[in-house]
Each structure stands twice: as structure tokens, then as C-alpha cells.
Amino acid sequence: MRQATVCIDHQALQYNLNRVKQLAPTAKIVSMVKANAYGHGVKDCLAALSQSDAFGVACLDEALEIRELGYQQPITLIEGVFAHEEMYIVIDQNLECVVHHKQQVEWLLAHKDAYTAKNLKVWVKLNSGMNRLGFKVDEIIQIIQRLKSEGFNCVLTMHFANADVENHPLNMQQKEQILKVKAACEPILASCCNSAAIFKWPELNFDFVRPGIMLYGASPFTDKSAHDLDIQPVMSFTAEIIALNTIQAGESVGYGSLYVADKETELAIVSVGYGDGYPRAFIQPNFVAINGKHVAVVGRVAMDMIAIDVTGLNLKLNSEVELWGKNRLVDDVATANGTIGYELLCRLSNRPKRKNLSPLEN
Numbered sequence: 542m543r544q545a546t547v548c549i550d551h552q553a554l555q556y557n558l559n560r561v562k563q564l565a566p567t568a569k570i571v572s573m574v575k576a577n578a579y580g581h582g583v584k585d586c587l588a589a590l591s592q593s594d595a596f597g598v599a600c601l602d603e604a605l606e607i608r609e610l611g612y613q614q615p616i617t618l619i620e621g622v623f624a625h626e627e628m629y630i631v632i633d634q635n636l637e638c639v640v641h642h643k644q645q646v647e648w649l650l651a652h653k654d655a656y657t658a659k660n661l662k663v664w665v666k667l668n669s670g671m672n673r674l675g676f677k678v679d680e681i682i683q684i685i686q687r688l689k690s691e692g693f694n695c696v697l698t699m700h701f702a703n704a705d706v707e708n709h710p711l712n713m714q715q716k717e718q719i720l721k722v723k724a725a726c727e728p729i730l731a732s733c734c735n736s737a738a739i740f741k742w743p744e745l746n747f748d749f750v751r752p753g754i755m756l757y758g759a760s761p762f763t764d765k766s767a768h769d770l771d772i773q774p775v776m777s778f779t780a781e782i783i784a785l786n787t788i789q790a791g792e793s794v795g796y797g798s799l800y801v802a803d804k805e806t807e808l809a810i811v812s813v814g815y816g817d818g819y820p821r822a823f824i825q826p827n828f829v830a831i832n833g834k835h836v837a838v839v840g841r842v843a844m845d846m847i848a849i850d851v852t853g854l855n856l857k858l859n860s861e862v863e864l865w866g867k868n869r870l871v872d873d874v875a876t877a878n879g880t881i882g883y884e885l886l887c888r889l890s891n892r893p894k895r896k897n898l899s900p901l902e903n
């Protein structure tokens with residue numbers, strides 16, 4: 542059977558959740574499980590993340606999936622509702638909305654009694670310079686005052702545009718804005734830290750932190766690896782050697798004959814390709830790991846296969862190849878392909894088989 546496999550390590554997930562607890566001991570943890578838990582499979586990840594105080598998702602369907610699996614924690618819809626009718630489901634299923642534009646505030650006010658009766662929090666989004674969603678400083682202060690006077694329990698929330706960048710001037714401006722709004726609206730709950738900010742600004746943990754990528758053991762920073770941050774890769778993406786060939790100097794492999802051997806070279810063909818979600822776009826030399834050692838990918842990545850240079854390694858058919866995981870970090874594969882670990886994790890196709898390592902009891 543063709544083997545391209547995605548294996549999820551529950552203990553690594555729990556280790557990373559504990560890292561969040563160490564870094565933000567006084568904040569509640571809203572584990573971000575949007576996009577099918579960053580491609581890891583939300584069902585499996587929730588089992589390992591059940592000690593989270595709450596979950597964060599991008600839309601109603603993602604929230605309903607969590608409820609259907611039986612989890613009762615608060616769930617924040619980070620973009621709020623997209624249509625008025627969704628408010629009925631939100632309230633029925635005990636979901637919490639972000640409000641980031643006036644229309645959503647109106648929808649919320651129209652459901653004031655039912656929403657406040659369940660004491661669901663409303664997350665009011667500050668636009669402090671990301672300029673995607675939210676209200677500017679003056680406007681948000683008025684909106685929060687209005688919502689509070691109507692009996693809503695508000696969380697002031699914001700997202701950094703450059704939390705992963707050292708000394709970006711916008712970071713300071715964004716911090717000043719949330720502190721200003723918070724001071725003007727006290728008492729109020731607040732939340733602004735994603736993974737990068739959790740590592741960098743413990744003073745901004747406030748009431749809720751919202752870790753995403755760090756839970757999955759990938760780094761939010763380009764200059765710090767998962768190992769540097771003491772987080773553990775959760776996903777192992779592996780495949781098998783399905784053919785071994787020796788080519789001579791001057792011979793090539795794969796589409797476009799992109800790679801031409803300069804000496805006798807032993808090639809292994811591995812059962813994975815862009816049809817599984819392995820990236821084709823490499824701009825720097827790319828590697829896989831075999832028995833913990835890095836081995837170069839040569840030639841074009843095809844839909845179903847890649848070639849690797851295994852000269853002198855004496856490998857056999859069916860040997861396991863790690864595309865990313867504990868030995869070859871997803872962030873390094875991403876860098877070699879001009880992207881970020883987040884994207885590679887989220888855009889796996891459904892072809893790889895899914896497995897769990899260390900499944901949880903009960």
C-alpha cells in the first residue's frame with residue numbers, strides 16, 4: 542500500500558500546552574484550533590487540548606464541529622458572525638462572538654437578552670494597525686461603553702501585525718493603543734497575545750492568551766526554531782522509499798530534467814508529492830530526514846513522487862522518510878520553499894493517511 546502518513550503526537554501537544562501555561566501562568570488559554578487545528582485534525586487535537594480554557598475558530602462550522610464532539614468549553618468566533626441568522630445558533634450553542642464592525646454590533650444588540658442571559662462574553666476588536674478588522678481607538682471606547690451599559694461582558698481584543706519581528710515600530714504603537722483603550726474602559730477583560738507575543742511580551746498576557754502555531758510545535762519566528770523555543774513538533778509527515786536507482790554522471794531525474802548528476806548517484810524515489818501537500822516550489826536546497834539524518838531532495842517534486850540522493854546510505858525499499866517532523870522541522874521545509882510552517886501544515890491534502898502516536902486514554 543502506498544504510504545504517505547501524517548502522525549499526530551498527543552504528548553507533544555500537551556507538552557506545548559504546558560509551555561503556554563508556564564509562559565502565561567495567570568491567563569486563560571484560548572487554544573486556536575481553526576483550519577482543522579492548523580491541518581492536524583481537530584478531533585485528535587481536541588482530545589489532547591481538552592485542558593484548554595476555551596477554543597478559537599474562524600467560523601460557525603468549525604465551532605459546531607467542536608460542540609458535536611462533545612466539548613463544552615467557551616468557543617470564540619474570531620471573525621464573529623457573517624450573517625444575522627447565525628446569532629440564533631451562536632446563542633443556542635453557547636458560542637462567543639467577536640464584533641469588528643457596526644453591523645455585527647447591531648446584530649448582537651438585537652439578541653441582547655438571550656446573549657447576556659447566558660453570560661456569553663463579547664470580544665470587541667480593536668484595529669490598532671493591522672487594518673484588517675476592528676474599530677479604531679475612539680470608536681471602540683464608545684462601543685464598549687454602550688455594550689457594557691447594555692449588560693454585556695466585554696473582552697477587549699486585538700491582533701499584532703508584527704509580533705514575530707524584533708523592534709518593528711508598529712508593535713509599540715499597537716501596545717500603546719490597547720493599553721489606552723483598556724485604561725479608558727476599566728474594568729474590562731483583555732486579550733492580545735498570539736504565540737509570538739506570548740513568548741515576547743509576558744506583560745501583555747492579560748486575561749486570555751490565544752496560542753496557535755506554538756501548540757503544534759512550529760515556530761512563529763524566522764530566527765528561532767522549535768527547539769530554541771522548547772516546543773515539540775506535533776506532526777510527523779512521512780512516506781516510504783518505493784524505488785532505488787543508480788544514475789551516472791550526466792543523467793537526470795524527473796520532470797524538466799532539473800537535476801543532473803555530476804557523478805554516479807544513488808537515488809531513492811519516495812511516495813509523496815504535491816498531491817499530498819508536499820511543496821513543489823523550492824527556492825533553496827531542500828531535505829528530508831532518514832534515521833535522523835538530512836538527505837537532499839533532487840529534481841522536481843511531482844504529484845505523487847520525489848527523488849532523494851541516498852548515495853552511500855545503503856537504504857532499502859520501504860525505508861521510512863520523514864518529510865517533516867522531529868528531525869526535519871516543518872519551518873525549515875517552509876523556508877526552503879519560500880513560505881511559512883503555518884501554510885505547509887494547513888494545506889496538506891486528504892490523501893496522506895492519518896494516525897495517532899501515543900493516543901490518549903479514555
Ligand SMILES: *Cc1c(COP(=O)(O)O)cnc(C)c1O
Nearest residue numbers: 573619700735736751752753754
Ligand atoms: C490565528 C490567530 C491566533 C493564533 O496565532 P498564532 O500565530 O498561530 O499563535 C491568535 N489570534 C487570532 C485572532 C488569530 O486569528
